[in-house]
Amino acid sequence: MYVQLNHITKKFEDYEAAKDVSLGVEEGRMAALLGPSGSGKTTLLRIIAGLEQQDSGDVLIDGKVVNDVPAGERGIGFVFQNYALFRYMTVYENIAFGLRVQKRKKEEIDARVMELVHLVGLDGLERRYPNQLSGGQRQRVAFARALAPEPSLLLLDEPFAAIDAKVRKELRLWLKNMISQVGITSIFVTHDQDEAVEVADEILVINEGRLEQAGAPIDIYKNPKTSFVAQFIGSSAVLSDFRGLKGFEDVPAGRQAVVRPEFVEAFKSDNEKFKSLIADTESGVITNIAFRGSYLELTLDVNGIQLTTNRSLERRPVHVGNPMCVLIYRAYILDGENTRIYENRRLEGVDVESL
Amino acid sequence: MKNQKKSIVPTLLIGISVVFFVVMLVLPLVIVLYRSLKDGLALYVKAITAPNTLSALRVTLIAASIAVLVNTFFGLCAAWLITKFEFRGRQVLSTLIDIPFSISPVIAGLAFIMTFGRMGWATPFIDWINSTFGTDIALVFSVPGVVLATIFVTFPFISRELIPVMQAQGNAEEEAAAMMGAKGFTIFRKVTFPHIRWTLLYGIILCAARAIGEFGAVYAVSKTRGQTFTLTLEVDALYMAGGADSITQAFAVSSLLVIIAVAILLIKQVVEYRAKRTEEA
Ligand SMILES: Nc1ncnc2c1ncn2[C@@H]1O[C@H](COP(=O)(O)OP(=O)(O)O)[C@@H](O)[C@H]1O
Ligand SMILES: [Mg+2]
Numbered sequence: 001m002y003v004q005l006n007h008i009t010k011k012f013e014d015y016e017a018a019k020d021v022s023l024g025v026e027e028g029r030m031a032a033l034l035g036p037s038g039s040g041k042t043t044l045l046r047i048i049a050g051l052e053q054q055d056s057g058d059v060l061i062d063g064k065v066v067n068d069v070p071a072g073e074r075g076i077g078f079v080f081q082n083y084a085l086f087r088y089m090t091v092y093e094n095i096a097f098g099l100r101v102q103k104r105k106k107e108e109i110d111a112r113v114m115e116l117v118h119l120v121g122l123d124g125l126e127r128r129y130p131n132q133l134s135g136g137q138r139q140r141v142a143f144a145r146a147l148a149p150e151p152s153l154l155l156l157d158e159p160f161a162a163i164d165a166k167v168r169k170e171l172r173l174w175l176k177n178m179i180s181q182v183g184i185t186s187i188f189v190t191h192d193q194d195e196a197v198e199v200a201d202e203i204l205v206i207n208e209g210r211l212e213q214a215g216a217p218i219d220i221y222k223n224p225k226t227s228f229v230a231q232f233i234g235s236s237a238v239l240s241d242f243r244g245l246k247g248f249e250d251v252p253a254g255r256q257a258v259v260r261p262e263f264v265e266a267f268k269s270d271n272e273k274f275k276s277l278i279a280d281t282e283s284g285v286i287t288n289i290a291f292r293g294s295y296l297e298l299t300l301d302v303n304g305i306q307l308t309t310n311r312s313l314e315r316r317p318v319h320v321g322n323p324m325c326v327l328i329y330r331a332y333i334l335d336g337e338n339t340r341i342y343e344n345r346r347l348e349g350v351d352v353e354s355l
Numbered sequence: 356m357k358n359q360k361k362s363i364v365p366t367l368l369i370g371i372s373v374v375f376f377v378v379m380l381v382l383p384l385v386i387v388l389y390r391s392l393k394d395g396l397a398l399y400v401k402a403i404t405a406p407n408t409l410s411a412l413r414v415t416l417i418a419a420s421i422a423v424l425v426n427t428f429f430g431l432c433a434a435w436l437i438t439k440f441e442f443r444g445r446q447v448l449s450t451l452i453d454i455p456f457s458i459s460p461v462i463a464g465l466a467f468i469m470t471f472g473r474m475g476w477a478t479p480f481i482d483w484i485n486s487t488f489g490t491d492i493a494l495v496f497s498v499p500g501v502v503l504a505t506i507f508v509t510f511p512f513i514s515r516e517l518i519p520v521m522q523a524q525g526n527a528e529e530e531a532a533a534m535m536g537a538k539g540f541t542i543f544r545k546v547t548f549p550h551i552r553w554t555l556l557y558g559i560i561l562c563a564a565r566a567i568g569e570f571g572a573v574y575a576v577s578k579t580r581g582q583t584f585t586l587t588l589e590v591d592a593l594y595m596a597g598g599a600d601s602i603t604q605a606f607a608v609s610s611l612l613v614i615i616a617v618a619i620l621l622i623k624q625v626v627e628y629r630a631k632r633t634e635e636a
Binding site for chain 2: 049051070071072073076077078080082084085086087088097098101102145146149
């Protein structure tokens with residue numbers, strides 16, 4: 001393991017933000033700390049970075065215990081949640097900061113900064129100040145600044161939280177590619193499953209200061225080990241044959257897919273709101289209805305495939321055996337190590353989120 | 356704002372404010388200047404070049420400069436500690452800083468006499484220093500005493516300006532710098548300082564203005580006219596002397612203080628304007 005936490009605990013006054021957390025991330029991997037807001041993800045990241053001191057337990061980087069190594073000497077690049085760019089420095093000076101601290105030669109600094117500016121695609125913006133940049137550009141600067149001193153570990157705290165929903169998807173892929181291009185071991189924090197699934201090789205699910213489960217995205221969807229994970233992830237369907245479904249005909253053969261309940265919509269054939277989409281739906285039958293407090297969980301049989309969806313209690317009542325029109329917006333397609341989010345082809349141009 | 360029907364309230368409020376402003380602030384200052392020049396320029400020049408006046412001007416400037424220097428240093432340290440670190444007693448420190456705001460300056464001055472005066476508890480220590488090093492330090496009824504009293508009274512001005520600004524700024528940029536290996540002073544110089552430049556200058560101006568105008572605390576620790584008197588004490592002494600000439604002289608010396616105050620106000624305006632400009636840029 002390249003990064004390892006052994007029995008980490010941390011209290012803020014009376015509040016236990018980390019409860020005996022042990023985890024590891026292998027060299028060259030990209031791990032996501034995934035969990036609801038307030039679960040202690042940032043605290044763990046800051047403990048790894050040395051910005052916060054654990055009450056007990058060890059932090060190991062590359063096999064060495066670094067408990068007493070100051071943050072600046074751990075060889076870690078950190079991308080802060082709101083980027084924390086130096087407001088009174090230009091893009092160039094921001095990226096050069098770490099190199100100047102190391103007292104590198106002027107030509108060397110210049111070469112490295114320009115290399116990074118080019119790598120992250122900010123050519124020509126070196127003289128700008130952070131407040132003259134868009135959210136996405138700021139993220140790129142923060143990324144370049146963290147990488148400039150050639151750290152061996154990159155930590156990112158909610159790297160997409162400050163970015164417009166519209167460009168977020170694009171940036172996720174950009175960041176993933178960028179990190180695999182650089183080949184640096186990385187850990188990022190997120191509360192967004194889509195983000196974790198799409199960007200990370202490995203997901204560490206955190207809840208109330210505990211590590212609930214660690215593993216590849218598919219393992220977590222296939223066998224949630226704790227009731228929290230099962231609930232947080234939702235009763236997802238893991239499918240091996242997918243191509244019969246409308247809108248997913250061109251998914252290559254032999255790929256597994258995960259369909260989360262949020263990705264499925266089921267409605268009766270006389271539904272007014274979804275009338276225009278009926279041609280794109282599959283027909284299914286309700287096989288089970290479970291009451292989940294504030295909503296119903298429906299299990300549907302669609303040509304032999306079991307899918308689940310959540311139904312608001314305010315909608316019309318449904319019964320086991322009712323035929324339903326079933327619409328699948330999207331799925332996670334597993335492509336070897338990678339997971340991609342695949343949108344239903346037939347819904348292109350339809351604003352699915354607003355339905 | 357929308358073009359609503361004219362109301363009398365704003366006009367009335369503006370009117371009251373203007374009258375109040377003129378009667379309470381402008382008129383007294385104009386009268387000071389008028390009275391100081393009433394008996395002719397010759398007397399004015401004579402008053403402000405009198406040995407006692409020049410000595411008082413010197414003491415005032417010395418006390419104000421040292422107070423500004425010392426309080427800039429300690430104000431920065433205190434604000435930095437209070438806003439960027441978590442430690443036991445942080446709240447206590449934050450409260451202690453405000454003591455000079457809540458204690459009457461005269462009492463502060465008297466406390467100095469109690470501490471450093473002939474019967475004060477620090478006196479044996481000062482005597483020991485004097486006899487060991489052959490020095491002749493006296494803290495009360497001397498210029499160092501005036502300086503100390505001035506420092507005490509103006510202590511909170513700079514830190515109180517800095518603390519809210521540094522608090523609002525948060526720690527993220529400092530942490531980012533620390534992650535890249537920067538150490539305390541480098542972080543302060545390159546990351547924190549650019550944020551607080553204008554605020555610091557503003558605090559310095561307020562501190563200087565207050566130091567120059569201080570009366571109560573220095574009144575308690577300064578007793579020798581022509582040696583340890585500041586401008587405010589000199590004005591008081593001239594005025595209390597009661598002769599027609601000496602009252603005119605008191606106004607002349609006061610006019611010096613008014614001129615200094617107006618100059619400081621102008622500098623403050625410029626600083627505020629520049630600060631706003633850099634904010635917007
Ligand atoms: N410096 C701090 N002082 C007190 N409580 C804190 C501090 N930092 C975090 N916490 C608390 O610890 C818990 C976990 O916080 P955090 O690690 O930021 O969660 P997450 O990043 O998962 O949203 C929260 O309840 C938060 O209020
Ligand atoms: Mg967080």
